[in-house]
Amino acid sequence: MTMLHTVNKSPLDRNNLDSCMSMAKKGSKILLIEDAVIGAMDNTAVAEKIKGAMNDFSFYVLGPDLQARGLDEGKVIGGINVVGYDGYVDLVTETDNVQSWV
Amino acid sequence: MKFGLLVTTGPYQHQASDTALQYCRAALEKGHEIMRVFFYNDGVNNGTRYTTPPQDDRNIVNAWSELAKEHNIDLVICVAAAQRRGIVDEGEAQRNGKDGDNIAEGFRISGLGQLVEAGIECDRVLTFGG
Amino acid sequence: MAEPWEEDEGPVKKFMFVNRKAPYGTIYALESLEVVLISAAFDQDVSLVFTDDGVLQLKKGQTTDGIGMKNFSPTYRALEGYDIEKLYVDKESLDARGLTEDDLLVDVQVMGKAELADLMDEQDVVMSF
Numbered sequence: 617m618t619m620l621h622t623v624n625k626s627p628l629d630r631n632n633l634d635s636c637m638s639m640a641k642k643g644s645k646i647l648l649i650e651d652a653v654i655g656a657m658d659n660t661a662v663a664e665k666i667k668g669a670m671n672d673f674s675f676y677v678l679g680p681d682l683q684a685r686g687l688d689e690g691k692v693i694g695g696i697n698v699v700g701y702d703g704y705v706d707l708v709t710e711t712d713n714v715q716s717w718v
Numbered sequence: 719m720k721f722g723l724l725v726t727t728g729p730y731q732h733q734a735s736d737t738a739l740q741y742c743r744a745a746l747e748k749g750h751e752i753m754r755v756f757f758y759n760d761g762v763n764n765g766t767r768y769t770t771p772p773q774d775d776r777n778i779v780n781a782w783s784e785l786a787k788e789h790n791i792d793l794v795i796c797v798a799a800a801q802r803r804g805i806v807d808e809g810e811a812q813r814n815g816k817d818g819d820n821i822a823e824g825f826r827i828s829g830l831g832q833l834v835e836a837g838i839e840c841d842r843v844l845t846f847g848g
Numbered sequence: 849m850a851e852p853w854e855e856d857e858g859p860v861k862k863f864m865f866v867n868r869k870a871p872y873g874t875i876y877a878l879e880s881l882e883v884v885l886i887s888a889a890f891d892q893d894v895s896l897v898f899t900d901d902g903v904l905q906l907k908k909g910q911t912t913d914g915i916g917m918k919n920f921s922p923t924y925r926a927l928e929g930y931d932i933e934k935l936y937v938d939k940e941s942l943d944a945r946g947l948t949e950d951d952l953l954v955d956v957q958v959m960g961k962a963e964l965a966d967l968m969d970e971q972d973v974v975m976s977f
Contacts, residue, residue: 617969624734624848635868635900638940641965650733680740701744708842709719709750715866715974718726718734718847724975726876759879759977798882830886837973838861838890845976 618643620711624650624718627662632717637669647676647699647707653685658693670695678704721745722836722843723755728763729778730771732848735764739781741844746789753840754792755782756833757825759847762800765793767822779822786824793825794832861972862893867902868976871921872912877905878920880977885923888930895934895971896927897964898956903941906952924954938964 621640627633633655636646648656655662656677666675675696682689682698689698699707708714723742729735742752757764769779786793795805806814807821821827837843865884871877887894898906905924912919927935935956942948942958949958968974 619969622844624737631900638961639899639965639968641969650737701740702748704741705745705748705750708721708844713969713971713974714842714844715968716845716847716976717868718845718976726977758883759875799879830883831889833883834863834887834890834892837863837887837975838859838892843973843975847976 617712618645618710620645620647620707620714622647622649622714622716623652623655624716626651627655627666628660633662636715636717637673640673642672643674644672645674645676645707645711647678647704649678649681649704653677653681653687656682656692656696656698657687658691663693666693666696676703676707719841720751720753720839722753722833722840724833724836724843724845724847725755725757725761725764726759726845726847728760729769731760734846734848735761735778736776738844738846739778739785741846742785742789742791746785752789752791754794754832754836755786756794756796756836758796758799758830758833760799760803761847762795762803762805765795765800765822765825766805766820768820769822783822783824791824792832795821795825795827796833797827797829800827858891860891860893862895862970863887864895864897864968864971864974866897866899866968866974866976867905868900870901870904871910872915872917876977877902880975881920881923883975883977884927884932885930888932894932895936895967896932897936897938897968899938899941899964901941901945903937903945903947903952906935906937906954906956907947908951908953921953927954936964936967 625632727734811819910921
């Protein structure tokens with residue numbers, strides 16, 4: 617089974633993403649939405665941790681939430697896929713189950 | 719695919735209700751079905767028709783009502799959570815001796831069994847919360 | 849054709865409730881428990897995970913007189929009566945809070961993240977409070 621995990625809290629403020637990564641199986645997909653999108657940016661205090669985790673998980677980030685916060689898609693960590701709400705829906709249907717780390 | 723949604727935060731305070739709405743729209747656009755949206759915790763506040771945001775702001779409650787009407791979505795507010803937070807329909811108002819109700823169009827108040835049932839019947843249940 | 853008793857069975861799905869928040873500071877712990885109790889009536893395969901501050905929900909000795917709120921922790925002890933017996937507690941979260949299994953008010957299975965990850969992976973429905 618492949619699970620989709622969604623995270624909506626900033627990893628610079630809360631431990632939701634850490635909890636998610638510690639309990640997600642290798643090969644899981646992780647989608648960053650809402651305030652979590654800052655975690656997808658390069659040169660943040662958590663960027664190296666995310667890059668390291670990319671060996672185990674595929675990361676996605678919700679584009680409209682990046683744009684809303686004035687965060688430049690061009691500065692997203694290489695290898696993280698920017699998706700729209702339609703891509704969000706596809707991620708849910710392509711995986712076997714979803715857990716929201718609210 | 720048949721989806722169920724669980725919304726656990728009120729509108730405006732958190733983005734979760736907006737995200738849930740956007741998700742519903744995108745899923746419907748792709749031909750999926752939204753069987754039910756279950757409002758729990760402070761999420762029950764999505765269902766009061768007394769919501770009156772400034773004119774230049776989105777009306778989240780109306781957005782739910784319109785979406786539900788257009789796509790036949792079952793909007794269910796948890797009765798226990800609603801009682802704690804003062805969301806009532808006509809029946810609840812009468813039973814609890816309140817002088818009026820405030821439930822918005824297209825929403826209904828029911829029990830937590832509706833959430834479990836959505837879990838059983840839907841292909842996926844997604845949580846949107848804060 | 850299905851026999852009548854078979855029709856009564858209905859589908860059984862694996863439901864997991866993930867509890868990550870401390871009690872009292874927010875209502876999530878209490879209202880999660882309410883969902884869990886209702887789910888028992890549907891004869892589903894229910895499991896509960898307590899991780900992060902959620903492990904505090906099971907701490908012995910909760911005394912809420914001073915904050916004017918109802919102590920709902922005895923309800924966790926009643927879960928067994930509803931045939932909800934799969935309570936899993938994250939060892940790392942216990943350790944991080946200076947707690948051990950002896951500090952908990954119900955019998956649970958303490959396990960590591962890898963085992964919890966395996967359990968989560970096999971669920972049909974995961975709800976997080």
